[in-house]
Amino acid sequence: MRIGIVGYGTIGKATASIFPEFVVYDPYKGYPDVGLLGQCDVVFVCVPTPTIVDKQDLSIVKRSLVEIGPALQPGRVIAIRSTVLPGTTLRLQKEYPHLILAANPEFLRSHRAMDDAREPFRIVIGAEHPQARRLLVDAYRESMAVDVNRRLILTDSVTAELIKYAANCYLAMKISYFNEMYDICQGLGADYETLRTALGMDIRIASGEETTVDPRSRGFDDECLPKDLDAFIGFLLEKRASATMFQGTAEVNNQVRSKPKREEVEA
């Protein structure tokens, strides 16, 4: 299958590494020839989606669709790997009716990008169009060494987009939870590492890097969790939905990040 990659950064390179052959369009990284995408069956869009004051900025995704759209043959599939809010793929599909769009979020950890891309926890394909479902499932089945069927979640685009936010907001919540627990340990004179080990022995809680608390660098400050959490809170509030859990997660993170010194908690 002929594969195109749009945006050759962390996600673009990791996605490309799954496939034996691919072409790239990223004019900012020395891949300016959009015509190369002309013969592609599936094009993965891996461009940034920043959050600006609690609102997702989709302008880069839209610009990339405008740039690549004319190069593509009718019936070709565009899979949005970028993290986009629920409903985005459906809206973009209406704006660009000549393209077939699908949501195909990526869940990798940036410090293990290539390994996670080739051995993902899950492969989520959200598509309304049967052609998109078929081509994307075939693309992964043809190229991945792992058993795709066991990791595949095939669903609609809104659910696929929401799965990405559900995962990242959960990870953020887990970090905030363990940071708050760390402060409680400090206040009580309890041993955080023992508590962490004990909780990690329970598969319902489980361990993981989110439970590590580094007193010199508290909370989360990576390129994804803060922006995705803020965008999701803004999205929920705009819909007048409850965002209590997510706001609490952000508030704890702000607190622990702004207080590098241990705060005493009364026993």
Ligand SMILES: NC(=O)c1ccc[n+]([C@@H]2O[C@H](COP(=O)([O-])OP(=O)(O)OC[C@H]3O[C@@H](n4cnc5c(N)ncnc54)[C@H](O)[C@@H]3O)[C@@H](O)[C@H]2O)c1
């Ligand atoms: N980095 C991560 O760990 C991670 C994990 C999961 C999901 N994501 C999501 O994936 C998306 C991409 O993130 P990233 O970390 O790969 O970003 P990145 O900044 O590493 O790479 C983005 C690339 O897109 C290119 N680009 C910008 N405009 C373009 C255009 N019009 N046409 C073609 N290329 C264009 C840039 O030159 C850059 O190379 C974001 O939505 C992000 O939230 C990132």
